[in-house]
Amino acid sequence: MPPPTDAEPALRLADVRHRFRSGPRDVAALAGVSATAMRGTVTGLIGPDGAGKTTLMRLVAGLLRLQSGRVEVLGIDVGRDPLAVQARLGYMPQRFGLYEDLTVQENLDLYADLQDVPPAERRARYAQLLPLTGLGPFTKRLAGRLSGGMKQKLGLACTLLHPPEFLLLDEPTVGVDPVSRRELWRIIEHLTRESRTTVLFSTAYLDEAERCDQVILIHEGRLLGAGTPAAFTAEIAGRSFLASAGLGRRELQARLSAAPGILDAVIQGDRVRIVTASTGTAASADWSRAAPGLSLTPTPPRFEDSFVAKLRGIARANEPPLPPASPTATPVATAPPPPVTTGSTPGGTPEEPVIVVEHLTRRFGPFVAVRDVSFAVGRGEIFGLLGANGAGKSTTFRMLCGLLPASAGRLRVAGFDLRTAAATARARIGYMAQRFSLYADLSVRQNLRFFSSAYRLSGARQIARIDWAVGEFDLAAVLDATARDLALGYKQRLALACALMHEPQILFLDEPTSGVDPLARREFWRRINALAESGVTVLVTTHFMEEAEYCDRLIIMASGRVLADGTPASIKASARRDDRPDPTLEDAFIAMIDAAGTEVAA
Amino acid sequence: MSAATTRRIALIRKEFLQIARDPSALAIAFLLPAMLLLIFGYGVSLDARNVPVAIVVDHPDALTASFTGRFAQSAYFRPRAYLTIQSAERAMAANRVTAIVWLRSDFTRGAETTGAAPIGVLVNGVDANDARLVEGYVQQLWAGWLEDRARADGRAASLPITVEPRVRFNPAVSSKDYLVPGLIAMIMTLTGALLTALVIAREWERGTMEGLMVTRVRIGEILTAKLVPYFVLGIGGMSASVALAVFVFGVPLRGSLWVLTATSALFMLAALGMGLLISGVARNQFVAGQIAIIATFLPAFMLSGFVFDIDSMPRAVRLVTHLVAARYFVAILQSVFLAGDVWSVILPNAAALAVMAAIFLGLARMTARKRLD
Amino acid sequence: MWRPIFALIRKELIAVFRDARSRLVLVVPPLIQLLVFGYAATFDLNHVPIAVFDPDHGQASRELVARFAGSPTFSVRKVLDSESQGSALLDARAVQMVLVIDPRFTRDLYQHRSAPVRLVVDGRNSNTALLIEGYANTILSGFALRWTAAHGGPPPAAMLDIATRYNPALLSRWFIVPGVIALLTQVVVLLVVGLSVAREREMGTFDQLLVTPLRPIDLLLGKGLPGVLIGLVEASVITVAATVWFKIPFRGEIGALYLGLLLFVIAITGLGLAVSALAATQQQALLGAFLFMVPSVILSGFATPIANMPRWVQWLTFANPMRYVLVIVRGVFLEGTGYSALASQYWPMAVIGLVTLIAAAWLFRKRTV
Incomplete structure (x- = not known):
């Protein structure tokens, strides 16, 4: 085969379609995707969960039978000769096939053998990869005992043992802490520079698009756009602003997102970032009516702005125009009635902390999962626990809910230790578990009925609350659908509805937005904000750094320790430097880790 | 060494490391077989021993004593005297005795004058097998008594026929001697089919199969890499079972070890073929486990002649047993242990095993694809 | 206080019947096992292949062979020319018994001398061997008595008059199929109950349950009662199948049966809950259930009498x-x-049920709240 020139694309997709059966349904995972990726570039395959990224990756790797369309990799037709393609590409699946009961070295040796790396070359390759991935000190450790970030780096190392011409990475950065994420990107950039490898990189993190040379944006199996990240943001140039007014930022955000001509409004620091439907601020008079004293500062557009603008465009084209959330009042009006409080004064100013944690420690054998954590949350506050997978936030969370005993320290939720308090004390809290744990075999209606009964609702109140949930969360259309078959966005809404059946004073949310698309995420936070405004205390864990913007206060955890405690603005301010005047929370996190000098990943 | 060989060896080494570190694989490979062997070696016995029998003698005298005395001497019975037939029947209803032997008041007179005095024998037939064995033992005891009496009287035997029963291969007719060898087929089915299917399903579940698929490994290499370790494990289990059977349970091994090993290898290949085939269909451990138990373990237990006699099954079921690989292996095992190298048994059954192994492995190879769908 | 428990039971039942896998566990293994046990698991001997060596060729010997040939238990496959042929057939498992008649058989009988007959039985399956011997003995003594009656000669001093209670035809099926009711109820209850908590753990809904105001006792009842219910329904279906399809006589009181089944199902539910509380995943629960099930079936008297087991196993x-x-x-x-x-x-x-339920409740507390 003649050496191809760089001008030739490394990947060519032509009208790729793929359907598969999921239970009784026939699902279109890909509905006609055409795109190309040039040699020696990093191409981002971007879209929310369920967009079809993994299916596309597997088709490119020749692991799925091509149903319709054409996939060409390095000039080879994948449908015709998958083995020839597999010999030249490297593929790191989402859950990379690390053997967890093998050590790091054993995994490396296995994949070196499987990829025909000659022993002589192997040593040089290890010498190069181990320092790059920081795995050097851990070669004798079982892969199952590594942190999430380390596992991903090991997976990448295994894939790179035989330098491939074309590298497929399926969501390598999911759940990985910012430091490891930065390192993964450094490895990828190193690789493309050194050996002109073509990389196809899929991710649900929109901010990663800006690191790619080109982007393929897909949503629900359809191509939304392809091009350089700059081209995406250029489309909406002049439509992004930071807004402030004499209102609370949540209130402002709620009003602006309901205002006509505004496609997107999200909280950023103390201000609200908006994306307008057209350039200029022609409709600003309308907005000022909604938010008196509004001032807008233009800001450079982000990739996410363009994605949301595109999604809103589709939503408007496909559906009859949604009426504004509520024509007269603010969306807050749709919040549930104020919870039954016990003694505390209404009003929203936190006087007595609702959640108190002092010197909380949890050990699993010799391993310390949570080390001396202290914080307090006031009434009506949204409090965030931030950190990567394995940072200790879920353990802390489970201890607060009474699911796990603490090894040491004191904790109080609404004045109780839920582990020892009577069962009725738990009626004060609502809990939304990771992955939206619902009874997958029950219908939406059955789930609602079950959870309301479990919270001891009965009679007219139960019926009223179920009706409320159906109306508030727009579940009427799917009432008899089995929970398993719901789209992720619906699952998330149903899970929140179930947690709110009994109007709890305190709401625990564990990774409430992971995987859902940006629109569903905004919708979700709109509700949470409304709840907080009505006096509900919210404790939320997340590994999305940007979501921390929604919190009033937060702690950042790593290796079981609290790294920082404060408001998003104060935490970001601590990381401000001359060369970085406007740091993101992620920047702040990385700076803190570097400063602490701890090996987070270990 | 070719690249393909290197890949195969790497995969095989990985498999061994995993087995050694995985408690559930070890449980299926060692704990379950050990448990089965112990239960079958010690716990299960079809031989009726010490059967509780109610003896009711209306008029005890020397003649009745000579008859009932035989029950006390027999290893098969544990006689208990009851004064009336009613009390004996109550004991039977309460499951305290399995059978009643009743010598009526006119027994001695009848035996000494007209002859053919009736001996009432009432057996609880709920456990039909046990009841049959008990009836057989009573008949033997009765025939022996008649013969002794005739000899004592200096007459010819009082029955015109004398039966010389001779049980070949297992003169002590101990059920352990045939259950324990048959068990080896069960144990190898566990490692060959159940464990293999579970282990491959786990690779699908954990996503490691996807990782393997995109390397240069060919599907044939993946299959052989699964075959070799579990083959070794199965043969290891077989050897341990044989050692236990011979040295702990005292089962005779009359045939040659190499025949046993060679036929075990054939059976192991067939079992592995089934395991690979199942794993191609079921990609999670729950389903794989269910299918393996229903499609391989249960038939091996019920339809192989291991416990239940195949000749006595209805024709339709008998036809089905021909599809059960364990059937051929159990026949070989029982012969090699108790009879010796009986080629007329070994050759046709080994041929059947070879055919089944070839079919299952062939199907597994044909249906395996290096694809995820 | 019962409302949340009813809600749990309702949810549990819906979950079991809406999940394809659970339905599979409820339907397929019971069906297959009922068929296999009903038809294949039999100790009754039919058509046992035998060979006959009759160098006598007399009237009596032919009559004796005819009796064997006419019996449904035996089928004469081969009439031999030499005794050694018989050994070969026996070795090859072509026949399971060789009937060897003495050359002077008829003459001895007429002369009122004891006429010897030899039975050579394949002992590789000892149980079958014993049964074959028993059947052959019955035929031989029947023949002997008829001969004595017809041709004169001293009758034996005493004769056996064997009667069988409860199962006069000595059908294995009457013994095995009622046992299957217990066996299948155990399998189904153990799997349904054993997997239920593990499944919720895997799906993450168990945490969700634990943060509701439900108490451990509510959870225990809510998880246990569906198992009891399903077990009783399953037992009823098989009971009907046993009486209607397999025609097993039902002679006692239905209440006595159900009292026993209820206590049994409660005891097994307690065991299932204990397994469930210990297992983190469905796989572990499945393995745990299997590890309990195999010995419990074998050491129950289901197929082999407990009385035949060594004393310590009986304990x-x-x-x-x-x-x-x-x-x-x-x-x-x-x-x-x-x-x-x-x-x-x-x-x-009842005692076992109480103990297992208390153990399960304790394990629930320990593992969760």
């Missing part, structure tokens, strides 16, 4: 609920045993 069986329920099911079906006679079987199961 072990006292902890096995299946041992008691088998006596109850077979007693009620075949013997018509009543409540009072079964009391000694009821109370140990």
Whole structure:
């Protein structure tokens, strides 16, 4: 085969379609995707969960039978000769096939053998990869005992043992802490520079698009756009602003997102970032009516702005125009009635902390999962626990809910230790578990009925609350659908509805937005904000750094320790430097880790 | 060494490391077989021993004593005297005795004058097998008594026929001697089919199969890499079972070890073929486990002649047993242990095993694809 | 206080019946096992292949061979020319018994001398060997008595008059199929209950339950009662199948049967809950259930009598609920045993049920709240 020139694309997709059966349904995972990726570039395959990224990756790797369309990799037709393609590409699946009961070295040796790396070359390759991935000190450790970030780096190392011409990475950065994420990107950039490898990189993190040379944006199996990240943001140039007014930022955000001509409004620091439907601020008079004293500062557009603008465009084209959330009042009006409080004064100013944690420690054998954590949350506050997978936030969370005993320290939720308090004390809290744990075999209606009964609702109140949930969360259309078959966005809404059946004073949310698309995420936070405004205390864990913007206060955890405690603005301010005047929370996190000098990943 | 060989060896080494570190694989490979062997070696016995029998003698005298005395001497019975037939029947209803032997008041007179005095024998037939064995033992005891009496009287035997029963291969007719060898087929089915299917399903579940698929490994290499370790494990289990059977349970091994090993290898290949085939269909451990138990373990237990006699099954079921690989292996095992190298048994059954192994492995190879769908 | 428990039970039942896998567990293994046990698991011998060596060729010997050939138990496959041929056939498992008649058989009989007959039986399956011997003996003594009656000669001093209670035709099926009721109920209850908590753990809904105001006792009842219910329904279906399809006589009181089944199901539910509380995943629960099930079935008297087991193994069986329920099911079906006679079987199961439920409740607390 003649050496191809760089001008030739490394990947060519032509009208790729793929359907598969999921239970009784026939699902279109890909509905006609055409795109190309040039040699020696990093191409981002971007879209929310369920967009079809993994299916596309597997088709490119020749692991799925091509149903319709054409996939060409390095000039080879994948449908015709998958083995020839597999010999030249490297593929790191989402859950990379690390053997967890093998050590790091054993995994490396296995994949070196499987990829025909000659022993002589192997040593040089290890010498190069181990320092790059920081795995050097851990070669004798079982892969199952590594942190999430380390596992991903090991997976990448295994894939790179035989330098491939074309590298497929399926969501390598999911759940990985910012430091490891930065390192993964450094490895990828190193690789493309050194050996002109073509990389196809899929991710649900929109901010990663800006690191790619080109982007393929897909949503629900359809191509939304392809091009350089700059081209995406250029489309909406002049439509992004930071807004402030004499209102609370949540209130402002709620009003602006309901205002006509505004496609997107999200909280950023103390201000609200908006994306307008057209350039200029022609409709600003309308907005000022909604938010008196509004001032807008233009800001450079982000990739996410363009994605949301595109999604809103589709939503408007496909559906009859949604009426504004509520024509007269603010969306807050749709919040549930104020919870039954016990003694505390209404009003929203936190006087007595609702959640108190002092010197909380949890050990699993010799391993310390949570080390001396202290914080307090006031009434009506949204409090965030931030950190990567394995940072200790879920353990802390489970201890607060009474699911796990603490090894040491004191904790109080609404004045109780839920582990020892009577069962009725738990009626004060609502809990939304990771992955939206619902009874997958029950219908939406059955789930609602079950959870309301479990919270001891009965009679007219139960019926009223179920009706409320159906109306508030727009579940009427799917009432008899089995929970398993719901789209992720619906699952998330149903899970929140179930947690709110009994109007709890305190709401625990564990990774409430992971995987859902940006629109569903905004919708979700709109509700949470409304709840907080009505006096509900919210404790939320997340590994999305940007979501921390929604919190009033937060702690950042790593290796079981609290790294920082404060408001998003104060935490970001601590990381401000001359060369970085406007740091993101992620920047702040990385700076803190570097400063602490701890090996987070270990 | 070719690249393909290197890949195969790497995969095989990985498999061994995993087995050694995985408690559930070890449980299926060692704990379950050990448990089965112990239960079958010690716990299960079809031989009726010490059967509780109610003896009711209306008029005890020397003649009745000579008859009932035989029950006390027999290893098969544990006689208990009851004064009336009613009390004996109550004991039977309460499951305290399995059978009643009743010598009526006119027994001695009848035996000494007209002859053919009736001996009432009432057996609880709920456990039909046990009841049959008990009836057989009573008949033997009765025939022996008649013969002794005739000899004592200096007459010819009082029955015109004398039966010389001779049980070949297992003169002590101990059920352990045939259950324990048959068990080896069960144990190898566990490692060959159940464990293999579970282990491959786990690779699908954990996503490691996807990782393997995109390397240069060919599907044939993946299959052989699964075959070799579990083959070794199965043969290891077989050897341990044989050692236990011979040295702990005292089962005779009359045939040659190499025949046993060679036929075990054939059976192991067939079992592995089934395991690979199942794993191609079921990609999670729950389903794989269910299918393996229903499609391989249960038939091996019920339809192989291991416990239940195949000749006595209805024709339709008998036809089905021909599809059960364990059937051929159990026949070989029982012969090699108790009879010796009986080629007329070994050759046709080994041929059947070879055919089944070839079919299952062939199907597994044909249906395996290096694809995820 | 019962409302949340009813909600749990409702949810549990819906979940079991809407999940394809659970439905599979409820339907397929019971069906297959009922068929296999009903038809394949038999100790009754039919068409046992035998060979005959008759160098006598006399009238009596031909009559004897005809008796064997006419019996449904035996089928004469081969008439041999030499005794050594018989060994070869026996070795090859072509026949299971060789009947060797003495050359002077007829002459001896006419002269009122003892005429010898030799039975050579394949002992590789010792149980079959014993049964074959028993059947052959019955035929031989029947022949002998007829001969004596017809041709004169001294009758034997005493004769056996064998009668069989409860199962006069000695059908294995009457013994095995009622046992299957207990066996399948155990399998289904153990799997449904054993997997239920593990499944919720895997799906993450168990945490969700634990943060509701439900108390551990609510959870225990909510998880246990569906198992009891499903177990009783399953047992009823098989009971109907046993009487209607397999025509097993039902001689006792239905209440006596159900009291036993209820206690049994409660004991197994307790065990299932304990397994469930210990297992983190469905796989572990499945393995745990399997590890319990195999010995519990084998050491229950289901196929082999407990009385034949060594003393120490017999002691072990006292902890096995299946041992008691088998006596109850077979007693009620075949013997018509009543409540009072079964009391000694009821109370140990009640004790086991109590112990396992308390253990399960304790494990629930320990593992969760």
